[in-house]
Amino acid sequence: MSHINKNNYKASHKPIIWSLFAAGGTVTALLLSALILLIALAVPMGFISADMFHYDRIQQLLSNPLVRLVVFGIIFLSLWHAAHRMRCTMHDFGIRADGLVAVVFYGLALIMSIVLAIALI
Amino acid sequence: MSKSQKIRKVSFEVLRYDPDQDSEPYFQTYEVPCQDEWVILDAINYIKDELDRSLSYRWSCHMAVCGSCGLMINGEPKLSCHAFIRDMPDHIRVEPMDNFPIIRDLVVEMDGFVEKLADVKPYIHPKEERSIDDGCHTQSPEQLLDFQSLTQCINCMLCYSACPQVALNKDFIGPAAMALAHRYNLDSRDQGREVRKDVIASNKAIWECTFVGACSEVCPKHVDPAAAIQQAKIAATGDYFKSFLMPWTKKNKGNSEGEKS
Amino acid sequence: MDKKEQGQFGRRKVMKQSNGNYIRSTAKFSWYLKKPKYIPYMLRELSSLFVGVFCCFLVWGLYQLSQGEVVFNQWLNVLWNKLFWLNIVIFLFVFYHSYSWFMVTPKAMPIKFKGKRIPGWVIIAAHMIMWIVCSIVIFALFIYGA
Numbered sequence: 001m002s003h004i005n006k007n008n009y010k011a012s013h014k015p016i017i018w019s020l021f022a023a024g025g026t027v028t029a030l031l032l033s034a035l036i037l038l039i040a041l042a043v044p045m046g047f048i049s050a051d052m053f054h055y056d057r058i059q060q061l062l063s064n065p066l067v068r069l070v071v072f073g074i075i076f077l078s079l080w081h082a083a084h085r086m087r088c089t090m091h092d093f094g095i096r097a098d099g100l101v102a103v104v105f106y107g108l109a110l111i112m113s114i115v116l117a118i119a120l121i
Numbered sequence: 122m123s124k125s126q127k128i129r130k131v132s133f134e135v136l137r138y139d140p141d142q143d144s145e146p147y148f149q150t151y152e153v154p155c156q157d158e159w160v161i162l163d164a165i166n167y168i169k170d171e172l173d174r175s176l177s178y179r180w181s182c183h184m185a186v187c188g189s190c191g192l193m194i195n196g197e198p199k200l201s202c203h204a205f206i207r208d209m210p211d212h213i214r215v216e217p218m219d220n221f222p223i224i225r226d227l228v229v230e231m232d233g234f235v236e237k238l239a240d241v242k243p244y245i246h247p248k249e250e251r252s253i254d255d256g257c258h259t260q261s262p263e264q265l266l267d268f269q270s271l272t273q274c275i276n277c278m279l280c281y282s283a284c285p286q287v288a289l290n291k292d293f294i295g296p297a298a299m300a301l302a303h304r305y306n307l308d309s310r311d312q313g314r315e316v317r318k319d320v321i322a323s324n325k326a327i328w329e330c331t332f333v334g335a336c337s338e339v340c341p342k343h344v345d346p347a348a349a350i351q352q353a354k355i356a357a358t359g360d361y362f363k364s365f366l367m368p369w370t371k372k373n374k375g376n377s378e379g380e381k382s
Numbered sequence: 383m384d385k386k387e388q389g390q391f392g393r394r395k396v397m398k399q400s401n402g403n404y405i406r407s408t409a410k411f412s413w414y415l416k417k418p419k420y421i422p423y424m425l426r427e428l429s430s431l432f433v434g435v436f437c438c439f440l441v442w443g444l445y446q447l448s449q450g451e452v453v454f455n456q457w458l459n460v461l462w463n464k465l466f467w468l469n470i471v472i473f474l475f476v477f478y479h480s481y482s483w484f485m486v487t488p489k490a491m492p493i494k495f496k497g498k499r500i501p502g503w504v505i506i507a508a509h510m511i512m513w514i515v516c517s518i519v520i521f522a523l524f525i526y527g528a
Contacts, residue, residue, distance in 0.1 A: 008292060009240070009323035015361035018328070018354060028433055029483040029509075033476045034517035036436060038524055039443075040469040044462040052525065053458055055451040060528045062447075071444075075437050082434030088331050089427040091289070094411030108434075112441045119445040196417070222405040263497045285413050285420070332486065333423050348489035355490060 024081025188277030246313030271304035
């Protein structure tokens with residue numbers, strides 16, 4: 001009398017999203033705090049001058065396609081890391097509609113990824 | 122050497138439940154004169170011997186190797202033989218392990234766990250057929266080190282009581298089952314990883330774990346199932362992509378994971 | 383004997399199954415409030431919300447950059463003023479994400495060197511150093527890159 005039979009174990013495709021989660025988590029952990037400090041906090045807190053963010057200067061920094069690719073990669077991975085973890089957190093909060101939650105969060109990540117790609121090309 | 126004379130009166134609030142008589146569980150309080158060196162199990166034995174013969178509970182070795190005496194002590198899953206009363210307040214709540222059906226009083230039904238454990242096929246799948254004349258397997262100390270801590274599991278199920286995902290999802294295979302599957306996957310004598318993959322890499326196993334880590338915190342034998350599961354996730358991800366990108370690859374040997382240099 | 387599916391765990395701490403067995407579950411949906419040790423876990427998981435929000439800010443900012451100087455400056459203005467305190471909160475959560483991520487990294491990476499396991503604190507320290515180095519590199523690249 002096995003109340004868990006083999007049919008309960010379905011093959012999972014989670015590795016795809018989990019790899020993005022793990023890579024994104026590492027990238028976020030290493031880089032994002034510095035990026036937040038630099039981009040969002042350094043100027044209002046007076047550590048660097050607002051001129052560093054002059055439009056022409058930023059365009060010049062991003063002129064190299066390799067730089068744009070790296071920027072895309074960092075934000076892309078961080079987005080999907082956040083999406084997957086938020087989906088799991090919703091489950092922890094007891095929200096049972098996992099399919100819907102997945103569509104919402106992965107959908108958001110997808111939309112943001114597309115906008116990002118458009119912005120950087 | 123004289124026995125310790127310090128006696129402390131501790132009140133134990135114990136969950137009682139007799140399915141033949143009670144419609145739901147209730148708490149009964151016992152005053153127990155506890156000696157300084159006592160563990161919770163000693164107090165429960167005192168209750169049964171001196172105060173209330175009807176109390177039901179599991180225990181055996183009294184030294185944290187058999188895994189029988191798991192209970193919730195003041196809300197924390199512990200082995201009752203491994204929880205010293207001198208470290209606890211004067212009022213102690215004793216309940217059966219969380220996340221398991223109660224058979225009676227402090228005795229829980231283990232069947233669900235045992236079936237999940239059997240599902241991961243926790244035994245050596247040898248690489249090739251061997252006869253007695255071939256002699257025994259050989260294994261170096263370094264190969265043993267890969268999985269040794271995982272062999273210490275005593276199947277006490279405290280990790281299942283501690284894990285919030287076990288509570289949220291009753292089909293979740295749980296920490297100990299995955300730790301033991303990983304133990305065999307890491308064993309150099311075993312090549313059962315393919316066989317276990319269907320269960321471990323399924324929708325009810327490693328991918329349901331969110332690395333809360335409570336399992337490893339309560340484990341009395343320091344097995345660290347949380348670490349084993351994370352390593353299994355990495356291994357399973359590797360297998361998954363290999364099967365797509367290199368479908369011609371031979372079946373993976375079980376002993377190549379966990380070893381990076 | 384078959385155990386009837388109990389469905390949602392949620393509301394009740396103790397439920398009766400069809401065979402009369404009681405199952406006790408901690409699966410109240412406020413389970414993480416029951417013990418202090420679950421709070422760090424939930425904060426760690428929630429940090430992903432703030433990661434996601436900041437990434438949206440960045441995507442928005444890069445898009446405004448592609449649309450011209452005026453809207454880009456408007457974005458900078460909003461980011462630095464209206465969103466300042468939110469960004470402080472985001473920074474704290476992302477910092478906590480980094481810290482908690484590196485603390486668990488040794489568990490997932492049982493690296494051996496010359497037959498012995500590298501101790502966990504070494505792996506953590508190496509990652510923390512990498513974190514600091516990466517941060518310095520980011521600042522340096524930005525300040526001196528143009």
